[in-house]
Amino acid sequence: MANAFFGGVHPRDMKAATNEKAIQQLPPPPEVVIPMSMHFGAPCAPLVQKGDFVKVGQKIGEFRGLGAPIHASVSGKVKAVEPRPYSMGGNMMSVVIENDFKDELSEEVKAPADPDALSVQEMAEAVKNAGVVGMGGATFPTHVKISGGIGKVDTVIINGAECEPYITGDHRTMLERPEEIIGGATYLAKMFGVGKVIVGVEDNKQNGIDSLNRVIAEKNAPVEVRALACRYPQGGEKQLCQAITGKQVPPGGLPSNIGCAVFNINTTCAIYRAVHDGMPVVKKIVTVAGSGVAEPKNLECPIGTPVSRLFDECGGLDEKTYKLVMGGPMMGMAQYTAEVPVGKGTGAMLAFCADEEQTVQDPQCIRCGKCVAACPMRLEPLFMYQYASKNMLDELNAAHIMDCMECGACAYACPARMHLTHMFKYGKQKLKEKMAADKAAAEAKKAAAEKKEAVAK
Numbered sequence: 001m002a003n004a005f006f007g008g009v010h011p012r013d014m015k016a017a018t019n020e021k022a023i024q025q026l027p028p029p030p031e032v033v034i035p036m037s038m039h040f041g042a043p044c045a046p047l048v049q050k051g052d053f054v055k056v057g058q059k060i061g062e063f064r065g066l067g068a069p070i071h072a073s074v075s076g077k078v079k080a081v082e083p084r085p086y087s088m089g090g091n092m093m094s095v096v097i098e099n100d101f102k103d104e105l106s107e108e109v110k111a112p113a114d115p116d117a118l119s120v121q122e123m124a125e126a127v128k129n130a131g132v133v134g135m136g137g138a139t140f141p142t143h144v145k146i147s148g149g150i151g152k153v154d155t156v157i158i159n160g161a162e163c164e165p166y167i168t169g170d171h172r173t174m175l176e177r178p179e180e181i182i183g184g185a186t187y188l189a190k191m192f193g194v195g196k197v198i199v200g201v202e203d204n205k206q207n208g209i210d211s212l213n214r215v216i217a218e219k220n221a222p223v224e225v226r227a228l229a230c231r232y233p234q235g236g237e238k239q240l241c242q243a244i245t246g247k248q249v250p251p252g253g254l255p256s257n258i259g260c261a262v263f264n265i266n267t268t269c270a271i272y273r274a275v276h277d278g279m280p281v282v283k284k285i286v287t288v289a290g291s292g293v294a295e296p297k298n299l300e301c302p303i304g305t306p307v308s309r310l311f312d313e314c315g316g317l318d319e320k321t322y323k324l325v326m327g328g329p330m331m332g333m334a335q336y337t338a339e340v341p342v343g344k345g346t347g348a349m350l351a352f353c354a355d356e357e358q359t360v361q362d363p364q365c366i367r368c369g370k371c372v373a374a375c376p377m378r379l380e381p382l383f384m385y386q387y388a389s390k391n392m393l394d395e396l397n398a399a400h401i402m403d404c405m406e407c408g409a410c411a412y413a414c415p416a417r418m419h420l421t422h423m424f425k426y427g428k429q430k431l432k433e434k435m436a437a438d439k440a441a442a443e444a445k446k447a448a449a450e451k452k453e454a455v456a457k
């Protein structure tokens with residue numbers, strides 16, 4: 001490996017339960033609940049009403065400002081347009097569709113006559129119309145990343161690290177759908193005008209690397225696979241950029257600041273389907289695993305499928321299950337109900353039994369410094385914890401807490417089991433609130449001064 005990022009940890013990968021099992025199609029659910037927010041940005045406005053009939057791939061939500069459109073994932077009748085439980089907490093306006101099991105494709109879905117003849121603008125437009133977002137969990141609208149990066153980005157990276165424990169959906173995609181990945185990467189090379197796209201894959205997926213290399217050779221594609229030594233959080237955008245290019249994203253910056261754009265493996269497949277077939281994002285591959293799951297699997301299901309159906313398909317939940325997590329164990333979100341739907345960014349649903357919990361009452365920092373050594377952003381978690389817990393927001397800001405990616409590496413390394421990541425989420429929220437209040441106060445002061453000046457004139 002040429003380069004490495006600072007810090008990181010080596011959690012047990014726990015991938016053996018699913019990494020040799022082929023992706024299975026979930027039997028179609030009788031109903032899907034499609035939230036109008038499955039992307040970074042403002043929620044979409046619903047385009048359908050109760051009683052409407054919709055077909056697969058039909059646009060049912062339009063974005064405003066930063067966002068991506070949302071499409072029906074099954075055909076059938078719109079049963080309701082109303083707030084429903086949502087994976088990010090609380091309720092979200094959702095389109096509920098009663099599946100008619102006809103699986104009728106919308107007339108809106110049109111494959112181009114010759115995808116290879118499309119211009120860069122036409123390809124970017126196809127990605128936008130298909131509602132593609134970062135499907136590794138970030139859910140940033142992909143068309144914005146593409147259009148904002150053209151002319152500025154000279155290194156396009158496909159993120160095949162899949163460094164979170166348990167999750168194997170990207171690995172299985174490398175084995176089962178390498179043509180889509182290489183096809184999508186080739187379209188990205190054309191859109192960004194780069195000679196080669198680099199796929200970064202952790203070296204615990206050697207058969208995935210071989211599978212991609214076979215297709216690259218067959219198609220003589222402008223793609224290169226780089227094997228990366230396993231280390232969490234290799235799949236963090238900034239860490240992957242450093243591992244691939246040796247360049248560091250500056251504090252507060254983005255990969256584009258160093259000429260990089262990063263796309264997840266399944267995002268790349270979605271780009272391929274959007275450009276080649278005109279097909280919107282209507283399905284998602286989800287790893288269902290953890291000690292509370294009888295038979296862990298990788299399932300592909302329509303967007304909007306309640307996660308309870310995924311657990312049912314895996315033999316149901318163990319009665320000792322005490323925690324459900326959407327996403328990986330390091331960065332995922334705990335869920336209070338299994339009725340939340342699968343979204344575009346849902347890569348895993350994990351269920352854990354009570355005897356896995358390793359918390360301590362009233363943890364005390366022993367100043368060992370292990371959290372500092374583990375932090376890939378070169379932050380000082382032990383001090384950030386003190387500042388956040390005491391609401392010392394100026395000090396927290398000066399400690400660069402906004403650069404914390406909430407990866408959980410510090411909490412994993414901490415022998416005292418301090419609730420570091422939780423405290424940083426809280427601290428960031430408090431700091432954002434203070435920044436917003438300061439901004440509002442400054443604007444009010446400025447407006448009052450201008451008014452006074454106008455009166456004086």
Ligand code: SF4
Binds near residue numbers: 405409410
């Ligand atoms: S959670 Fe934040 S502070 Fe902790 S290791 Fe990750 S980036 Fe660093």
Ligand code: SF4
Binds near residue numbers: 382
């Ligand atoms: S790893 Fe935990 S105990 Fe050690 S310095 Fe950091 S917060 Fe304190």
